[in-house]
């Protein structure tokens with residue numbers, strides 16, 4: 001074990017869970033081997049603490065760097081603002097420029113508030129939706145962060161979040177008094193949505209969902225949700241933390257033709273520097289002034305500066321079109337290779353963030369881990385989910401696919417000879433916190 005993973009052993013003694021973000025736990029990818037830490041990252045490359053360099057065709061910083069790691073233009077803008085002073089008693093002017101730009105990109109939106117992360121942006125959106133509507137109950141589908149308003153869904157039977165986040169999330173620490181304050185419906189599913197509406201109707205403060213994540217929404221779905229929100233007087237919130245600034249410069253909803261009352265951005269909008277934005281109609285966002293919403297570092301300058309530089313570059317180079325083409329190139333390659341090697345795969349996800357899973361019955365998870373192990377041995381970080389960035393050139397994708405072909409061949413061979421599990425050097429990749437506890 002090198003320094004990189006020794007440090008992770010130390011981390012697990014002093015940091016509950018080992019990492020700050022669940023999706024960075026190495027055991028979710030290749031237990032004992034996937035690098036837990038990096039020293040340098042540039043473009044598509046990541047260097048670990050042992051000097052090993054990998055090409056990252058995996059979650060690519062969980063989609064937070066659509067221009068690639070350490071983009072020089074964003075870096076330059078950030079360094080300039082650091083030199084000028086990041087914090088002072090007054091606010092930085094960039095936050096006004098960014099608010100005006102976000103409203104220009106989304107003509108339905110009139111006001112903007114900021115945070116520095118996705119989950120806290122969603123907590124802010126939930127607060128203003130409740131304050132503006134004067135109601136408490138929220139209907140949701142999808143993942144929206146770690147805060148009480150959302151995890152409260154599991155207070156009812158412990159499984160409301162199974163289909164949206166992970167199985168068996170324990171809501172301990174979330175006040176029991178929030179029981180019943182949030183109810184789920186399934187992604188793009190009229191039946192469960194209509195049932196929630198029939199049961200709770202005009203008690204709903206907000207309807208919260210991702211407009212497009214695992215694929216394109218079925219025809220009429222978003223229009224149906226919009227009409228229902230209007231009829232009930234509920235605030236429609238689109239969580240665009242993952243879908244935003246990837247398929248178009250702004251929210252995916254701009255292409256899907258349905259306007260929400262509030263849209264929430266983070267991650268991709270600032271290429272690796274902390275930033276979150278809640279944009280919305282005046283009647284909803286103004287509630288942030290009545291209800292106390294305020295935080296010291298929400299007024300620093302790096303976040304909005306990075307967002308302005310990132311959005312400027314996304315626009316200038318029409319990066320979203322590239323991300324979609326790159327994601328589709330990868331998806332088409334996986335499909336073709338799987339059929340060449342006689343493997344069953346299922347692919348999901350919108351164009352710029354395709355995913356695939358191998359279907360090999362009881363051996364499925366072992367087979368995916370073996371794929372990751374083979375890619376790792378060829379110098380790639382790869383695990384079935386791919387967040388395309390501007391730094392992923394066609395040449396990088398083609399090299400990753402050539403390595404995937406050899407990895408699929410190895411998986412086929414292992415399955416034919418009886419067991420993918422036996423071909424692994426370590427454990428099968430874990431699937432989440434419940435697995436980790438075992």
Ligand SMILES: Cc1ncc(COP(=O)(O)O)c(C=O)c1O
Pocket residue numbers: 062117118119120122142143144145146210239240241242266267
């Ligand atoms: C749709 C969605 N909402 C909320 C979040 C939480 O954002 P953060 O991890 O920045 O708190 C994420 C993060 O993956 C997300 O994809």
